[in-house]
Amino acid sequence: MRAPYASDPDSARGRRVREEESSxxxxxxxxxxxxxxxxxxxxxxxxxxxxxxxxxxxxxxxxxxxxxxxxxxxxxxxxxxxxxxxxxxxxxxxxxxxxxxxxxxxxxxxxxxxxxxxxxxxxxxxxxxxxxxxxxxxxxxxxxxxxxxxxxxxxxxxxxxxxxxxxxxxxxALHDLELDTYASGEAQVAAIADDIAYNHHDLHDGLRAELFSTDELATLPILDACFAEVDAKYPDLNYYRRRHEALRRFFGVLVEDVIRYARAELAELDPQSVADIRAAGRPLVQFSNDLFQDLKTIRAFLFERMYRAPSVVEMRREVTHVVQELFPFFLAHPEHLPKQWRKDVAEAEGEVALARIVSDYIAGMTDRFALQEHERLVRGD
Structure with a gap:
């Protein structure tokens, strides 16, 4: 059942260009x-x-x-x-x-x-x-x-x-999004779900890359209890299943903490509309303070052992160089942009407009395409 503070599609503010809505x-x-x-x-x-x-x-x-x-x-x-x-x-x-x-x-x-x-x-x-x-x-x-x-x-x-x-x-400037207020509860949920997902999968990806061990994770807050629960229930579980079971429990702890905290915040505020959520002056959907402090410890571990790992730092140096060379190349040679982009270049007025077109183009590239274009255009000769 939808709460009174949920965004109601029947009361939506509409689209910038009016369209007939779907039946x-x-x-x-x-x-x-x-x-x-x-x-x-x-x-x-x-x-x-x-x-x-x-x-x-x-x-x-x-x-x-x-x-x-x-x-x-x-x-x-x-x-x-x-x-x-x-x-x-x-x-x-x-x-x-x-x-x-x-x-x-x-x-x-x-x-x-x-x-x-x-x-x-x-x-x-x-x-x-x-x-x-x-x-x-x-x-x-x-x-x-x-x-x-x-x-x-x-x-x-x-x-x-x-x-x-x-x-x-x-x-x-064309369509006021009321940027100085908090967004709807739905937006706040999407933001915290992003935090939950990357906290979980960065641990998983770091293990797969062998940047740290399962035993090291088992000493971190929240995760220590997750591993202990798995070990008590499945004492002979193999390495891969053990870490999967622990990480999925970790995932569940984060989700349950957010739901519990948000329910308490919503009960205290008692919002009767999405406007009340926007006017609350604080986010209502977030981690509890105790869990957030534990997550800071985990993020510090990931920062040191994963984001600053020598192999990752070297990769970052190499791909930074790719972007640093592609940008001035297209700025100096916009004729190498695809045909549909060259129309925008022809209408651009001044260096700022051109730079923003080049930025849009590079930002839209995938990893592999950026590497291929760098090889073809910058290093090709």
Whole structure:
């Protein structure tokens, strides 16, 4: 049963370009479906989280991560009486703006774009769904509802930077997303589901990469109890099943903690509308303080043993070099951009506009395509 503070598709604020609504799908379901069918969503298959795409077939990609986030988000939204379709749409869209090579690629592109307004992957997601997807006859982008756009822009909280990321400011000037407030409960669920998913799968991927051992994980907070429970119930379990059972318990602990905390917060606030959620002045869907402190210990372990591992640092250096060389190449030789991009170049006025076109193009690349284009265009001669 949907709670009074859930987002109601029948009361949605609509789309920037008016459309006739479907007779059998809610507006939020249509948003979700458009995201799934977008080119940017398909490209997530070959964009990575920590490891470069070609390093192994079993590491998470942005696509598998987004699917995992959507699964967690649906579960939490259902437990809290929120709108599952809007929650899933936001969860599936939250990583659309990421560059190739994960946060390493984003850091490199942001540094290159600093003279032109910088680069921010959340703002880039808005740019993708409002402009860069160009498939529909009546509009650029996906023409999503206000609620979905708000949630993508603000799922991590109010956006109060001054100045705003240019890609977000550009759209917000046309369609006010009320960036200074918290977003809906559905957006908050998508954000915490992202945290749950990557805390879980980074541990799993780090084990697969042999950057640390199962025994080391068994000494960390939360995980120590998970391993102890598995060992007590299955004393002779083999290595792979043991770690899987422990990690899935860890996953469950995080989900249950969020649901328990959010229910308590919602009971205290007693919101009667989604507007009450936005006006609460704080996120209502998050980890309890005790669990959050334990997660900080786990993240510190991952930072030292995984994100700063020599093999990962060397990979980051190499892919940073790829982005650093592709950007000035396309800036100097825009004729090498694909045909559909050259039309934008012809209409661009000034270096800033050109740099933003080049940034859009590079940000949309997959890991493998960026490596291939670097080899062909920069190192080819």
């Amino acid at each position: 059998f799908r809610s507006c939020f379901q249509r948003d979700r479906d458009r995201i799934i069918h977008s080119s940017a969503f398909r490209r997530l298959k070959h964009k990575t989280q920590v490891f470069v795409e070609h390093e192994g077939d079993y590491y998470r990609t942005r696509l598998t991560h987004s699917i995992e986030v959507a699964q967690v988000a649906r579960t939490i939204a259902g437990a809290l009486g929120l709108n599952g379709e809007l929650t899933e749409a936001v969860a599936l869209a939250h990583d659309l703006g990421h560059t190739p090579f994960g946060h390493t690629g984003e850091d490199a592109l942001h540094a290159l774009m600093e003279p032109y307004g910088g680069f921010d992957h959340n703002a880039q997601a808005i740019r993708i769904v409002t402009r860069l997807e160009r498939h529909y006859a009546d509009f650029d982008g996906l023409n999503l509802t206000w609620e979905t756009l708000e949630a993508i822009a603000k799922h991590n909280g109010p956006v109060t930077e001054d100045p705003l990321p240019w890609a977000l400011a550009d759209y917000n």
